[in-house]
Amino acid sequence: MPDTDLKTEDLDGCGPLLPEQDSQAKSNRRQVFEAVRASGIIPRVELARQLALSPATVTQITTELIEAGLIQESELPREGDSPRGRPPVGLRVQATAATVVGIKISDRSNSAVVLDMAGNLLGSATLPAPPTARSTEEVLSEAEAIIQAALDDAGPGIEPQTIALGLPGMVDFITGRVLWCPFMEETDVPLRDLLQNRLHRPVRIDNDANLLALAELWFGEGRALDNFAVVSIEHGLGMGLVIRNQLHRGGMGHGMELGHTKVQLDGALCRCGQRGCLEAYVADYALVREAHTALNLGHQSTCADVMLETLYAQAKDGNALARTIFARAGRYLAAGLANVVTLYDPALILLSGDRLRYDYLYAEDVLSETHALTYRPGRPPTPVEIHAWGDLVWARGAGALALDFATEMRVG
Amino acid sequence: MPDTDLKTEDLDGCGPLLPEQDSQAKSNRRQVFEAVRASGIIPRVELARQLALSPATVTQITTELIEAGLIQESELPREGDSPRGRPPVGLRVQATAATVVGIKISDRSNSAVVLDMAGNLLGSATLPAPPTARSTEEVLSEAEAIIQAALDDAGPGIEPQTIALGLPGMVDFITGRVLWCPFMEETDVPLRDLLQNRLHRPVRIDNDANLLALAELWFGEGRALDNFAVVSIEHGLGMGLVIRNQLHRGGMGHGMELGHTKVQLDGALCRCGQRGCLEAYVADYALVREAHTALNLGHQSTCADVMLETLYAQAKDGNALARTIFARAGRYLAAGLANVVTLYDPALILLSGDRLRYDYLYAEDVLSETHALTYRPGRPPTPVEIHAWGDLVWARGAGALALDFATEMRVG
DNA sequence: TTGTATAGTTTGACTGCCTAATTAAATGCC
DNA sequence: GGCATTTAATTAGGCAGTCAAACTATACAA
Numbered sequence: 030m031p032d033t034d035l036k037t038e039d040l041d042g043c044g045p046l047l048p049e050q051d052s053q054a055k056s057n058r059r060q061v062f063e064a065v066r067a068s069g070i071i072p073r074v075e076l077a078r079q080l081a082l083s084p085a086t087v088t089q090i091t092t093e094l095i096e097a098g099l100i101q102e103s104e105l106p107r108e109g110d111s112p113r114g115r116p117p118v119g120l121r122v123q124a125t126a127a128t129v130v131g132i133k134i135s136d137r138s139n140s141a142v143v144l145d146m147a148g149n150l151l152g153s154a155t156l157p158a159p160p161t162a163r164s165t166e167e168v169l170s171e172a173e174a175i176i177q178a179a180l181d182d183a184g185p186g187i188e189p190q191t192i193a194l195g196l197p198g199m200v201d202f203i204t205g206r207v208l209w210c211p212f213m214e215e216t217d218v219p220l221r222d223l224l225q226n227r228l229h230r231p232v233r234i235d236n237d238a239n240l241l242a243l244a245e246l247w248f249g250e251g252r253a254l255d256n257f258a259v260v261s262i263e264h265g266l267g268m269g270l271v272i273r274n275q276l277h278r279g280g281m282g283h284g285m286e287l288g289h290t291k292v293q294l295d296g297a298l299c300r301c302g303q304r305g306c307l308e309a310y311v312a313d314y315a316l317v318r319e320a321h322t323a324l325n326l327g328h329q330s331t332c333a334d335v336m337l338e339t340l341y342a343q344a345k346d347g348n349a350l351a352r353t354i355f356a357r358a359g360r361y362l363a364a365g366l367a368n369v370v371t372l373y374d375p376a377l378i379l380l381s382g383d384r385l386r387y388d389y390l391y392a393e394d395v396l397s398e399t400h401a402l403t404y405r406p407g408r409p410p411t412p413v414e415i416h417a418w419g420d421l422v423w424a425r426g427a428g429a430l431a432l433d434f435a436t437e438m439r440v441g
Numbered sequence: 442m443p444d445t446d447l448k449t450e451d452l453d454g455c456g457p458l459l460p461e462q463d464s465q466a467k468s469n470r471r472q473v474f475e476a477v478r479a480s481g482i483i484p485r486v487e488l489a490r491q492l493a494l495s496p497a498t499v500t501q502i503t504t505e506l507i508e509a510g511l512i513q514e515s516e517l518p519r520e521g522d523s524p525r526g527r528p529p530v531g532l533r534v535q536a537t538a539a540t541v542v543g544i545k546i547s548d549r550s551n552s553a554v555v556l557d558m559a560g561n562l563l564g565s566a567t568l569p570a571p572p573t574a575r576s577t578e579e580v581l582s583e584a585e586a587i588i589q590a591a592l593d594d595a596g597p598g599i600e601p602q603t604i605a606l607g608l609p610g611m612v613d614f615i616t617g618r619v620l621w622c623p624f625m626e627e628t629d630v631p632l633r634d635l636l637q638n639r640l641h642r643p644v645r646i647d648n649d650a651n652l653l654a655l656a657e658l659w660f661g662e663g664r665a666l667d668n669f670a671v672v673s674i675e676h677g678l679g680m681g682l683v684i685r686n687q688l689h690r691g692g693m694g695h696g697m698e699l700g701h702t703k704v705q706l707d708g709a710l711c712r713c714g715q716r717g718c719l720e721a722y723v724a725d726y727a728l729v730r731e732a733h734t735a736l737n738l739g740h741q742s743t744c745a746d747v748m749l750e751t752l753y754a755q756a757k758d759g760n761a762l763a764r765t766i767f768a769r770a771g772r773y774l775a776a777g778l779a780n781v782v783t784l785y786d787p788a789l790i791l792l793s794g795d796r797l798r799y800d801y802l803y804a805e806d807v808l809s810e811t812h813a814l815t816y817r818p819g820r821p822p823t824p825v826e827i828h829a830w831g832d833l834v835w836a837r838g839a840g841a842l843a844l845d846f847a848t849e850m851r852v853g
Numbered sequence: 854t855t856g857t858a859t860a861g862t863t864t865g866a867c868t869g870c871c872t873a874a875t876t877a878a879a880t881g882c883c
Numbered sequence: 884g885g886c887a888t889t890t891a892a893t894t895a896g897g898c899a900g901t902c903a904a905a906c907t908a909t910a911c912a913a
Contacts, residue, residue: 042480042482043659043664043841044664044841045475045659045663046479047666047686057870066455066456067457067458074890084891085892088893088894089870115878116891118892122454148454208819248455268784272685273685274459289783289815289816290783291704291776291780292704292706293705301816303813303816361706364703367702368702371698372699372785373784401715404701404714406621407620468900469900494901496860496902497901497904498901500861500863524910526860527860527907528859856911857910857913859909860907860909860910862906863905865905867900868900868901870898871897871899873894873895873896875892875894876891877890878891879891883884883885
């Protein structure tokens with residue numbers, strides 16, 4: 030049929046111009062290794078089932094991995110009723126195959142964890158962070174110090190294979206540059222390469238909100254989900270997003286800024302200079318600001334933490350004004366979470382962060398308010414869970430990043 | 442090293458439990474085919490470069506595809522300066538290899554397009570839709586009728602290989618069920634399978650907001666992006682999201698509901714029954730509602746469209762009240778778009794939909810307001826573009842879906 | 854002409870995976 | 884205890900897909 034018969038002649042073609050998958054799928058070798066690590070202990074049959082590979086292939090790949098010292102055979106825990114047939118042989122990661130360090134630098138404390146190839150925690154350390162703005166050189170020294178402290182805690186003779194570092198602010202994961210960080214003097218710092226040169230080891234860096242999501246994806250509630258959001262409540266409100274089992278770093282590779290979504294046009298003043306940001310209602314400085322007014326604390330120049338504790342105590346004691354402060358913050362938080370649900374429809378929202386002691390903010394009220402503010406007829410409400418782990422979450426998230434890196438290098 | 446040396450023993454393993462990629466990557470055969478279609482005309486060398494394949498492999502695959510009648514050799518348009526060496530031979534898809542139909546059913550009009558394998562438009566049709574609620578049987582008949590009309594327009598002898606249907610409401614792409622649709626009497630209808638049985642052809646169905654995103658991904662501005670959002674403004678406010686070159690259908694496979702994000706706590710009443718939804722400020726019914734008050738049209742029971750036109754005309758004539766209506770709607774829309782930017786950080790936001798004639802709503806003001814409401818220091822503002830195509834966009838999006846389906850079946 | 858540059862094909866080998874047959878290691882039944 | 888049964892894992896043989904390298908094809912330039 031000649032072209033002239035066509036009503037439209039599309040010489041530019043149609044369809045997406047970019048390849049769909051990121052480069053190519055992981056090799057079966059790597060998939061097998063990761064399935065073993067994800068399971069803890071798993072027999073070959075089960076690997077074949079999970080990965081839709083033939084038993085022959087699994088045998089071949091696992092033999093290679095065992096020879097390479099990456100996995101090992103291991104007794105499988107006995108079930109109650111032992112079935113007939115040849116008993117399966119368990120496989121597990123050779124934990125000592127590699128060691129990695131994940132660290133988090135912030136303006137409160139620096140922390141680090143040492144993980145082995147199986148993800149076991151070998152050691153950790155937390156050091157206070159200087160409250161002042163810091164030079165790049167200082168940050169590098171702090172990183173080195175906290176790594177050393179964690180390695181010391183883990184015991185002698187550990188040589189980490191890879192290192193991952195997380196810090197707040199705008200971090201470009203791809204280029205490894207810190208575009209902006211609240212406590213750093215300089216901007217647009219190629220921190221990854223600087224640290225790499227200093228430590229003579231491969232380094233990755235990422236935004237701390239992303240690390241939180243990675244921590245949940247690797248070690249926490251998100252492991253069985255291919256799709257969830259992690260909201261962190263601290264100084265600001267951060268968000269990490271996992272989509273199709275992968276961290277979504279946004280167009281530019283930075284964390285998502287839930288704190289600066291608008292929940293009220295011309296609303297409260299945010300420290301970013303705009304009005305109506307969620308952060309301006311929920312973050313600690315917003316609460317402190319109201320506490321000043323409500324509790325006649327205006328003349329005191331106590332630090333924010335103390336002031337918040339005071340406010341919380343008063344609310345608990347029945348102070349109505351103090352209660353309204355938390356109640357309002359809670360309602361706005363609910364609106365923000367409802368927006369996340371409406372825009373993403375994640376399978377789960379995890380609330381994470383240090384401030385979970387302010388129960389008022391994360392009480393049942395907030396959760397039910399979130400559901401009330403979400404329009405999803407006929408669908409079950411999106412579960413919202415509070416996940417409070419210790420100060421080491423971020424470092425563990427960085428550890429996951431480092432582990433992934435090490436896996437890429439060792440397994441391929 | 443014995444296990445007892447470890448500080449934590451993680452028998453449950455670590456790392457994501459689900460496979461990262463969706464099943465497996467596309468075959469090279471399919472990648473080659475899709476690259477040819479995406480390019481329009483492309484020589485083998487370029488295919489090898491783009492897909493990182495050896496020339497030998499490209500030769501083999503293209504030979505197969507030619508033999509299968511899926512692509513063909515074609516003259517390559519001459520550049521101005523002809524370089525030395527053997528001139529490349531162009532490849533293009535054999536447009537006649539397959540034909541598909543994409544249709545959209547709504548409460549205003551039904552439309553359909555006929556596309557060939559190259560994505561060329563062979564024919565189309567639009568029919569008015571009955572304004573009343575419809576039974577499943579009626580919807581099926583309408584679908585059949587609009588398909589026939591489009592096929593008639595395309596000419597004789599066309600047998601579509603696959604069909605894709607889009608409609609508003611909650612559509613589960615995976616199961617092919619319509620959980621809820623504004624104009625359908627029944628709920629939870631297995632529409633895909635019903636249509637399949639009726640037409641004796643493979644069918645896919647999807648939400649109309651998703652189709653819009655697919656239309657942009659296949660034929661529009663989104664082709665060169667791996668990451669963008671499409672916002673559609675009609676009765677409601679829908680959103681489709683492309684992430685990593687793939688449509689993000691949310692946890693349940695429905696479209697995202699931008700219209701019901703909260704931009705004002707305890708704000709205007711939305712038809713969903715909640716308060717402060719973006720839709721309650723921006724959708725046509727919200728404008729009409731205010732027009733009633735502002736323009737003393739309360740006694741008239743004219744239809745919404747006429748009322749909106751009146752309002753728009755008055756605003757153009759300088760009526761201050763009418764102007765404030767559009768101005769307010771524009772500001773809230775800006776806040777909603779700013780939230781999308783803040784939460785997703787897409788590479789581009791496309792504004793799409795029928796109502797683009799209400800210039801006031803999408804004027805420069807809205808775009809600059811969007812940027813003003815977005816906190817992204819040091820980063821260039823997210824581009825927001827208005828994309829007005831005709832009434833056939835949705836059908837074309839459905840066509841893309843059908844084309845993808847046909848490709849899967851024919852190319853593998 | 855002949856040289857050179859670029860596009861595309863042919864050949865042979867290799868990798869990775871699969872099917873099918875075989876071996877291994879347990880239980881249950883007689 | 885011995886043997887059938889059942890499930891796990893390995894081995895053997897083969898096929899599909901890809902690549903490197905050598906080769907052919909087709910243009911322009913000198």
